Amino acid sequence: MAYTTTPGDVEMALEERTVVLVEKKSSTGQIWKVTGALLIVALCIGGVLLFAWYWNGRPEMKMQSGQTEALTKKDTSEKPDHHDALRRIGIKAKAAIHLEGSYDEDSESNQLEWRNGQGQAFAQGGFKLENNQIIIPQKGLFFVYSQVSFRVPCSDGDERRGAGKGLTPLSHRIWRYTDSIGSKVSLMNAVRSACQSTPQEDSNHSGQGWYNAIYLGAVFNLNKGDKLWTETNQLSALETEEGKTFFGVFAL
Template sequence: MVAYTTAPCDLEMGPEERTVVLIEKKSATGWMWKVSVALLVAALCFAGVLLFAWYWNGKPEILIHSGQTEALTKNDHTEKTDPHSTLRRISSKAKAAIHLEGSYDEDEGLKDQVEWKNGQGQAFAQGGFRLVDNKIVIPQTGLYFVYSQASFRVSCSDGDEEGAGRHLTPLSHTISRFSESMGTDVSLMSAVRSACQNTAHEDSYSDGRGWYNTIYLGAVFQLNRGDRLETETNQLSELETDEGKTFFGVFAL
């Protein structure tokens, strides 16, 4: 906003001799208004940049098609409810881990223990872990989570008469450790279950479909470099070896 004022002159001069000089005065209010507008524009630009960054960093799911989003949601729900998938996900993020799938064939391979296999199904090894002579070799001294699961399907009725062949069948699964410092095998974890127990659901045992049970072992241990871990399982002919039912693994903490 511009204002004008007249400069003082000699009053004794005549009107024809007087000269009027206009002097431009800049208003302080106009200058402050311009500065305020400039600050407001700068603030709006900065807010726009922040909003743009939040949009792209906080909403990555917009880039996923609806079908892919639904599939990811279903997979995530499955992994949350499946302990086997949870362990596999955790161990896959560990700096050193191994996960093995179990198998057993009376006519092939090992006769008296579960045969652990790497490189099939969900099995893998990383960070220096090795499978040697059906045993897991620890790569470095430290804390490790050791786990294993054995699944069984036991036939509880194998005769024509009602209840024939029914008996208590103990199922056991053990993880042992061999260390050079100890010079002998030491049991780390073990569990025993009884199959074909007499319950209210006796009809389920007499139809020949079998009795199902799972033994799961898992705990944290301080292990030394070169230690070897192995399992011992009975009732191998009753073992379920479909993918995800019988497994053995270790991961570093």
């Protein structure tokens, strides 16, 4: 705002002079208005460009983020952690049991005894050996197997009378008891006759006996708590050296 004084008559008194207010336009205010408008337009354009860049760059950002995370996991996995390795092995390990057989003629039980913790025998995954029986740890599919080896002394008959070798029957069976049935059932069994050989084989094995093995193996759907055991005849002819007579189960 500027103040101006109107020309007055010299003869008039000073009190009678009229004061008129005249508005004077400022160039500085117009400059600030133009500058503000340009700033607003620039901000709008910048926001649009920033949004477009962000939207187009999201897949790359995700990819880089994923790669970084993968590299981090890789670096972590490469660090030696024996406890973690043992834990992973324990999780992946299947339940299994493998037993070695032994027989003592002087034992009162008069049966083939299965032993854990000797030779190649082991048990893991919840399997137990109780009262010479394998206890199944959980319900599922299992492969059950067993082998018994024999050395049977064959007696010569009276060849002049036409009598041949005396046949000796060998048998091996795996029994199962389950609460759902309430009684024992036969899972597998095999019967074989010993001392079946030609005269030439008899001469080659004279005084050594007749060797043979019975092997049983198949897949069964068993329940938790089922009991498995074996029954074998001709115990005195059993070969119980390591790897010849065994009994086992493993989960599938």
